[in-house]
Structures are given as C-alpha cells and as structure tokens.
Amino acid sequence: MRADAQRNRDRIVEVARGFFRAKGFDAVSMDEVAKGAGVGPGTLYRHFPTKESLYDAILESWAEKVNAAVDRALALDASARVRLLTWLTDYSAMLTEHKGAAARITAALGDPGSPFAAKCQTYLRANQRLIDGLDSALRPGVEAMQISRLVGGVAAVVDTSELPADSVAPMLAIVADGLLAP
Amino acid sequence: MRADAQRNRDRIVEVARGFFRAKGFDAVSMDEVAKGAGVGPGTLYRHFPTKESLYDAILESWAEKVNAAVDRALALDASARVRLLTWLTDYSAMLTEHKGAAARITAALGDPGSPFAAKCQTYLRANQRLIDGLDSALRPGVEAMQISRLVGGVAAVVDTSELPADSVAPMLAIVADGLLAP
DNA sequence: AACTATACGGAGATACTCTCCGTTTAGCAA
DNA sequence: TTGCTAAACGGAGAGTATCTCCGTATAGTT
Numbered sequence: 001m002r003a004d005a006q007r008n009r010d011r012i013v014e015v016a017r018g019f020f021r022a023k024g025f026d027a028v029s030m031d032e033v034a035k036g037a038g039v040g041p042g043t044l045y046r047h048f049p050t051k052e053s054l055y056d057a058i059l060e061s062w063a064e065k066v067n068a069a070v071d072r073a074l075a076l077d078a079s080a081r082v083r084l085l086t087w088l089t090d091y092s093a094m095l096t097e098h099k100g101a102a103a104r105i106t107a108a109l110g111d112p113g114s115p116f117a118a119k120c121q122t123y124l125r126a127n128q129r130l131i132d133g134l135d136s137a138l139r140p141g142v143e144a145m146q147i148s149r150l151v152g153g154v155a156a157v158v159d160t161s162e163l164p165a166d167s168v169a170p171m172l173a174i175v176a177d178g179l180l181a182p
Numbered sequence: 183m184r185a186d187a188q189r190n191r192d193r194i195v196e197v198a199r200g201f202f203r204a205k206g207f208d209a210v211s212m213d214e215v216a217k218g219a220g221v222g223p224g225t226l227y228r229h230f231p232t233k234e235s236l237y238d239a240i241l242e243s244w245a246e247k248v249n250a251a252v253d254r255a256l257a258l259d260a261s262a263r264v265r266l267l268t269w270l271t272d273y274s275a276m277l278t279e280h281k282g283a284a285a286r287i288t289a290a291l292g293d294p295g296s297p298f299a300a301k302c303q304t305y306l307r308a309n310q311r312l313i314d315g316l317d318s319a320l321r322p323g324v325e326a327m328q329i330s331r332l333v334g335g336v337a338a339v340v341d342t343s344e345l346p347a348d349s350v351a352p353m354l355a356i357v358a359d360g361l362l363a364p
Numbered sequence: 365a366a367c368t369a370t371a372c373g374g375a376g377a378t379a380c381t382c383t384c385c386g387t388t389t390a391g392c393a394a
Numbered sequence: 395t396t397g398c399t400a401a402a403c404g405g406a407g408a409g410t411a412t413c414t415c416c417g418t419a420t421a422g423t424t
Contacts, residue, residue, distance in 0.1 A: 002390060005402060029380060040404030045382060103285065107342040139356070146353055149343075153335030160289040161331075171328055174321070178360030184421060187371060212412065222373030227413060 009047050012037040017058045024099025025055060052104065052115040059101075063122045065094060070126045070133075080137030081180060087130055088151055088172045091123075093165075095155040102159045106152025109145065123148050139181050150175050191229045194219040199240045206281025207237060234286065234297040241283075245304045247276060252308045252315075262319030263362060269312055270333055270354045273305075275347075277337040284341045288334025291327065305330050321363050332357050 001009075015036040019028045030051055034044040048054035073087035095102040108114035109124070127144035154175065158168045183191075197218040201210045212233055216226040230236035255269035277284040290296035291306070309326035336357065340350045 002401060004390065008402085030382080031380080034404090041382080042384085042404050043402075044404095046402070049382085051381075103338070103342065106339055110343055110345065139359070141352075142356070143352075146356065149339045150336065150353055150356060153339040154332065156285070156338060157288055157331045157335040160285065161292050163292065170323075170325075171332055174324070174328065174332060174360035175356065176360070177321075177364065178356035178358070182359065184370060186421070190371085211410080213410095216373090223413075224373050224415085225371075226373095228371070231413085233412075 005047075008037065008039050008043060012039065012044060012047060012054070013057050016054055020055065020058060020098050020101075025051075025104065026100045030054075050115060055098075055101070055104075056115045056119065058098075059116075059119055062094065062119060066091070066122050066126045069094070070129055074130065074133040080134050081176060084130070084134060084137075084179060085172060085176045088176055089169070091126075091151055092155040092158070092168055092172060095152060096159045096165075096168075099159060102152060103156035106149060106156055109148055109152065120148075137181060138179055142179055147179065187229075190219065190221050190225060194221065194226060194229060194236070195239050198236055202237065202240060202280050202283075207233075207286065208282045212236075232297060237280075237283070237286075238297045238301065240280075241298075241301055244276065244301060248273070248304050248308045251276070252311055256312065256315040262316050263358060266312070266316060266319075266361060267354060267358045270358055271351070273308070273333055274337040274340070274350055274354060277334060278341045278347075281341060284334060285338040288331060288338055291330055291334065302330075319363060320361055324361060329361065 012033065016028070016033045019033060019036065030044060031041055033054070034041045037044070044054075048057065069090040070087055073083050073090065076083050076086060078086075095105065105116050105119060105123070108116040109120050111117065111120075114120070124144045127147045130147070131138060131142065131144060151172070154168060154171050157163075158165075158171075194215065198210070198215045201215060201218065212226060213223055215236070216223045219226070226236075230239065251272040252269055255265050255272065258265050258268060260268075277287065287298050287301060287305070290298040291302050293299065293302075296302070306326045309329045312329070313320060313324065313326060333354070336350060336353050339345075340347075340353075
C-alpha cells in the first residue's frame with residue numbers, strides 16, 4: 001500500500017472510531033466520516049467498501065479484550081455462578097460499547113459472509129472456552145452459539161432502548177441461572 | 183372522516199399488511215404501499231404520518247391474540263415450567279410474525295411516545311398477568327418489563343438472523359429456567 | 365346548484381449509501 | 395533531475411429511502 005493511502009486509511013479509522021463512539025453506528029454518515037478525515041467519499045469507499053467493513057476495522061482490538069475478559073472470569077476464585085455472571089456482564093458491556101453495534105454483530109453470528117465474521121468467531125470461541133472452563137456446572141447440551149445469541153439479544157435491547165447500564169444486570173442474572181445446571 | 187378517506191385508509195392498511203407479511207418491515211417502502219393502494223404518497227402520509235404508525239395500525243388485532251395466548255397458557259393443566267414455556271413460545275412467535283417487527287416493538291417497550299406504545303402496554307400487561315398467575319413459581323422480584331425485554335431480545339435475534347423457527351426453543355428454555363424460582 | 369371543508373396526489377426537499385471516472389500524485393528507473 | 399506508470403484521489407451524481415407542500419378535485423351540505 002502506498003504511503004499516502006496508508007496515512008488516509010489510518011486517519012479514517014481514527015476519525016470514524018471517535019464518531020461511532022460519540023453518536024452510534026446509525027447516526028454517523030459515511031460523508032461525515034470522509035469529511036472529518038479530509039478525504040472524498042470515493043477514497044473512503046476505496047478503503048472500506050461498506051459502512052460495516054469500516055466498523056469492522058474499528059473493532060480490531062476487541063479480540064484481545066474479549067479473550068482477556070473470559071480468562072479473567074474463569075480465573076476467579078468464586079462459584080460457577082459468579083464466574084459466569086462476571087463474563088456475561090463484561091461481554092454485554094463490550095457489545096454495547098458502540099451504540100447500534102450489538103444488534104449488528106449478534107445478527108451476523110451465523111453468517112460467514114458478514115464483514116463481522118471474524119469478530120463473531122472470536123465471540124463464539126470465547127463462549128466455547130467458557131463452556132469448557134465451567135464444565136459440568138452448566139446445563140447439559142448448551143452451545144456457544146446459544147449463549148452468544150442470548151447475551152447479544154439482551155445487549156441489543158439495552159442498547160437500542162438506551163437503558164441505564166445497570167438495567168442489564170437482572171436480565172443477565174436470569175440468563176445465567178438458566179444456563180447453570182438444574 | 184369522509185367516505186373516500188375511510189375507503190383509502192382501509193385499502194392502505196390491507197395492502198400494507200400483505201406487503202409487510204411478505205417482505206418484512208424494512209424491505210417495504212412507503213411509495214410501494216402507496217402505489218399498491220392506488221393513492222399518492224401524500225395521501226398515505228396524511229393517514230399515517232410515519233412508517234411505524236402505519237405498522238401500528240396493522241397490529242390492531244394483536245391485543246386480543248396476546249391476551250388469548252396468555253390465558254391459554256395459564257389454563258393448562260401442567261407444571262409452571264410448561265405453562266411458562268408455552269406462553270414464551272407463543273409470545274415469541276407473535277413477535278416474529280412480521281420480519282423486523284420484534285426489534286422495533288421491543289425497543290419501544292419503555293418509550294411512551296412511541297407509535298407502538300399501546301401494543302407495548304398490551305405485552306407488558308400480559309406478562310404481568312403471567313407473573314400473577316404463576317405466582318410463587320417464579321423467582322422473586324422478576325418484573326414484566328424484564329420478561330418482555332428478554333423474550334423480545336431473543337425473538338429479535340432469531341428474526342434478524344433469519345434462523346429456523348425451532349432454534350428459538352432451546353434459548354427460551356434457558357430463559358424459562360432462569361425465570362423459575364431457584 | 366352552489367359552496368366549502370376536506371381529501372387527493374405528485375413534484376420535490378432532504379438525507380443516505382455507494383459508484384464512476386477524469387485528475388493527481390507517489391515511487392521508481394534511467 | 396526528469397520522465398513514466400500504476401495507484402490513489404475526490405467530487406459529481408446515480409439510486410433509493412422518508413416525508414412535505416400546495417394546487418387541484420371532490421364529497422357532503424345548504
């Protein structure tokens with residue numbers, strides 16, 4: 001990649017991250033990002049063919065954060081319930097970090113063609129590691145995809161309804177108790 | 183209302199119901215509805231100032247169906263778990279009847295200004311009746327709003343991911359077990 | 365039959381994603 | 395330094411949404 005192209009790409013990602021964090025996915029237009037980065041719309045679309053692929057680029061660093069969170073939860077010296085709830089809470093918080101993202105990422109969970117496919121794999125693997133780690137404490141037959149969708153659904157509702165962050169706790173508690181072995 | 187206006191309104195609702203059912207909320211444009219009903223866009227917007235208010239008009243008959251479903255579930259001669267699961271399944275099915283509706287209705291649950299406010303009240307009251315009916319079988323402190331959001335979230339994920347209908351069952355089972363008293 | 369309040373409907377304002385293509389420039393080679 | 399070419403740029407605009415304005419037509423009444 002040519003040096004000017006790399007510079008523009010970096011600046012676009014940086015500007016877009018700020019905009020998305022401040023206003024949410026839907027409320028940010030591509031023209032706005034282009035203008036903010038000092039490039040034309042054509043340049044923006046050369047680097048990121050869709051708005052979602054731009055968003056995907058912003059989430060690059062999430063993979064590490066997700067893996068760190070599941071490690072931290074599993075390593076806790078606490079009951080399975082507390083460890084599970086810790087992870088679900090962190091996971092949900094990461095999903096709602098950018099407004100509008102939770103619903104999109106969760107909807108892409110089963111779609112290998114989505115621009116978010118790599119992120120979804122990361123989430124699924126994290127939940128699989130949780131299942132392996134908590135082992136027999138969970139109800140038999142529970143799948144990583146189910147956990148991902150359940151928590152993604154709750155996070156999406158909290159996000160789109162613009163609820164206070166603490167309203168997610170009782171709902172995650174219900175999900176966690178449902179996930180634990182009877 | 184003048185007779186011609188009433189006729190147009192009825193025809194718009196009828197045409198729109200068919201379109202929404204066939205293609206889902208997002209994939210139907212207002213121009214398309216207007217054309218299908220043989221009126222101009224101006225006429226359509228005179229009757230329904232937003233696309234969501236048009237959608238709300240289509241859901242008129244849902245209130246009865248929701249109440250009938252919760253009655254039916256509560257009247258079952260079965261365990262609290264089965265009755266709860268029956269209701270959650272019916273409720274989820276009603277939410278996903280039109281593609282794109284579950285997420286919108288669920289997002290509007292806490293917003294009195296939404297065009298869906300009346301429908302949301304119906305849902306909330308139905309879940310409250312469920313809580314009253316199942317009484318001590320449920321975990322203490324659970325609220326109708328929480329059930330509505332949990333099931334709405336699951337339904338929205340299933341809807342937007344276009345999953346097969348039976349994939350909702352294991353997730354609702356987890357939610358149901360989480361809702362039952364420990 | 366005339367009158368008026370109401371309804372109609374289409375052109376168009378606005379906003380958005382995304383594309384096409386003529387112009388400019390970075391990086392390299394002689 | 396100069397010239398060349400592949401790559402990148404950027405803006406006009408295509409296409410598609412929702413929703414509005416306002417001149418025209420008509421239903422229902424006097």
